[in-house]
Amino acid sequence: MRIVHRQRHTDPARAPRARSSEDLSPALPTALGPSPTVRDPYLSWVWLGVALAGPAIGILFPQVVAPDIVVRRTFTFRLLCLAAGLAAGAWALAVAWLTLHRANRQLAKLASRDPLTGLANLRRFHAGLTAVLTQARPSSLIIGDLDHFKRVNDQHGHLEGDHVLVAVAAALSRSVRENDLVARIGGEEFAILLPGADLAVATTIAERMRRTVEALPCAVTISLGVALYPDHAVLPTALVKAADDATYHAKLAGRNQVAIWHGCAARGT
Numbered sequence: 188m189r190i191v192h193r194q195r196h197t198d199p200a201r202a203p204r205a206r207s208s209e210d211l212s213p214a215l216p217t218a219l220g221p222s223p224t225v226r227d228p229y230l231s232w233v234w235l236g237v238a239l240a241g242p243a244i245g246i247l248f249p250q251v252v253a254p255d256i257v258v259r260r261t262f263t264f265r266l267l268c269l270a271a272g273l274a275a276g277a278w279a280l281a282v283a284w285l286t287l288h289r290a291n292r293q294l295a296k297l298a299s300r301d302p303l304t305g306l307a308n309l310r311r312f313h314a315g316l317t318a319v320l321t322q323a324r325p326s327s328l329i330i331g332d333l334d335h336f337k338r339v340n341d342q343h344g345h346l347e348g349d350h351v352l353v354a355v356a357a358a359l360s361r362s363v364r365e366n367d368l369v370a371r372i373g374g375e376e377f378a379i380l381l382p383g384a385d386l387a388v389a390t391t392i393a394e395r396m397r398r399t400v401e402a403l404p405c406a407v408t409i410s411l412g413v414a415l416y417p418d419h420a421v422l423p424t425a426l427v428k429a430a431d432d433a434t435y436h437a438k439l440a441g442r443n444q445v446a447i448w449h450g451c452a453a454r455g456t
Contacts, residue, residue: 301371303349304356312370312378316423319382320416326382327389330430331359331396331411333375334442339407351405358403362396377409378427386447389413393445401443408443410434419448 299311307315319326333355340348352375359369359377368380379396381389393411400409412433420426429448437446 301356304353304371306356306360306377307368307370309370309372312368312372312380313423315368315370315380316426319380320421320423320426322382324383325385325418326380326416327384327386328414328416328426328430329379329381329389329393329396329411330372330414330427330434331377331379331393331409332373332434332438333400334408334410334438336375336407339405351407354403354405355400355407355409358399359396362399363392367392378430386413386415386418389415390445390447397443397445410437410442411445412437412448413445414448 299308299314300306301308316328333351336348336351339351352371356369356371356377359379363369363379364381364384366382367384368382370378370380372378379392381392384392390413393413397409397411400407412430412435414420414426414429414433416426419429433446433448437444440446
């Protein structure tokens with residue numbers, strides 16, 4: 188197990204300070220934007236009903252309001268009413284489709300995103316990991332775990348802990364490449380999937396994430412473990428275990444470290 192060492196702060200003035208109650212933010216930002224409303228699917232059915240009623244109204248309207256129109260004008264009047272009904276029905280049908288599409292897209296987003304941080308959730312991570320490992324190219328996995336996070340919840344409360352998780356999630360997202368996947372897979376545990384990244388690139392990204400989190404004003408640090416596919420493991424569960432073991436060794440080495448896994452992977456697990 189190789190540990191990527193860091194330079195520790197020796198100047199007390201530069202050391203992260205503990206947050207006081209005055210530092211606590213009053214409200215938690217919304218990660219996923221406006222919540223989807225359960226009325227959207229019902230509205231789509233209402234608009235669908237309007238779409239079906241439009242042509243029917245166009246046919247019946249002349250019979251109700253103008254049954255005594257001169258015979259030579261009746262056909263034109265009914266044709267205009269039918270055209271108006273069809274136009275209204277087509278418009279209502281388009282609105283119904285857009286409303287249902289918006290609801291389905293938002294529900295799909297919620298199914299794959301962590302509601303607190305806006306990162307990918309465990310389900311999305313497993314799907315992405317399986318997809319990446321089917322490609323015939325090296326890829327890397329980083330697992331990071333916040334150091335002493337329980338102290339934040341114990342000293343400042345769970346609301347402040349949520350603020351810290353949101354800040355860390357944003358810091359991790361800023362530290363990766365465009366096609367990388369950052370996921371929250373546990374309470375204070377994160378996984379970063381790096382398609383096509385070799386060990387050198389993954390280690391550089393992991394160290395950048397460590398420094399970015401360390402620089403946050405919330406005075407937290409993170410330990411990160413790096414594993415490489417297919418050198419360290421070829422199956423998803425084995426690769427996750429390798430990266431998780433590396434994270435454990437980073438914590439044993441003093442925390443706020445990046446560790447690279449160097450062992451014999453159990454390739455059949």
